[in-house]
Amino acid sequence: MAPDGGRSRAELISSLVVDVPDFPKPGVTFSDITPLLGSAAGLAAAVEGLTAAAPAGIEAVVALEARGFIFGGPVALALGVGFVPVRKPNKLPREHVEITYDLEYATETLAVHADALHAGQRVLVVDDVLATGGTIAATAELVRTLGAEVAAVAVVLELGFLGGRARLHQAGLDDVRALVTVERG
Ligand SMILES: O=P(O)(O)OC[C@H]1O[C@H](OP(=O)(O)OP(=O)(O)O)[C@H](O)[C@@H]1O
Numbered sequence: 762m763a764p765d766g767g768r769s770r771a772e773l774i775s776s777l778v779v780d781v782p783d784f785p786k787p788g789v790t791f792s793d794i795t796p797l798l799g800s801a802a803g804l805a806a807a808v809e810g811l812t813a814a815a816p817a818g819i820e821a822v823v824a825l826e827a828r829g830f831i832f833g834g835p836v837a838l839a840l841g842v843g844f845v846p847v848r849k850p851n852k853l854p855r856e857h858v859e860i861t862y863d864l865e866y867a868t869e870t871l872a873v874h875a876d877a878l879h880a881g882q883r884v885l886v887v888d889d890v891l892a893t894g895g896t897i898a899a900t901a902e903l904v905r906t907l908g909a910e911v912a913a914v915a916v917v918l919e920l921g922f923l924g925g926r927a928r929l930h931q932a933g934l935d936d937v938r939a940l941v942t943v944e945r946g
């Protein structure tokens with residue numbers, strides 16, 4: 762059933778994302794999800810949608826600092842599995858593995874604790890936005906370095922025109938689920 766009086770989940774989520782031109786730098790249109798977070802119905806629709814998108818047999822949720830954490834924790838709780846944070850540099854106190862990659866508007870490093878996942882574990886990677894796919898591809902590499910397997914990727918918003926899905930496909934990630942996909946010039 763639609764979450765908001767006949768409005769579909771995708772319509773509700775789309776209506777709560779605001780496009781901001783030239784942020785954080787000229788030429789980039791930033792998809793601001795803070796109105797979605799501020800809406801009880803919107804936040805619930807996003808968390809429920811991501812949870813429903815998870816294939817059977819997920820054993821852990823992996824999510825990305827910072828915006829991915831907002832959704833990853835509730836989805837892990839809903840699935841009844843643990844939550845593994847992938848963090849920005851210099852945050853993890855114990856032995857960890859790191860990767861550096863290019864983002865739409867920056868270069869970034871991500872890290873995960875070396876003992877956060879075990880061999881063969883099936884994980885769901887959760888994030889807010891799939892743009893170029895660099896962040897999730899890098900995360901998949903971290904997951905695989907620990908011997909675990911990315912069973913699926915679930916995001917709230919896919920910026921389809923940035924080609925992230927193709928990049929993830931190249932990285933061997935074929936199960937990519939987006940609650941909303943936007944295509945624009
Ligand atoms: O598909 P990509 O091109 O890799 O971009 C998507 C990533 O970009 C944003 O993170 P950002 O690094 O801006 O950090 P934040 O979550 O801390 O705001 C977003 O939350 C995704 O993680």
Ligand SMILES: Nc1ncnc2[nH]cnc12
Nearest residue numbers: 790791792793865890892
């Ligand atoms: N255009 C964009 N809007 C929001 N988050 C992003 N992450 C990478 N590109 C983005």
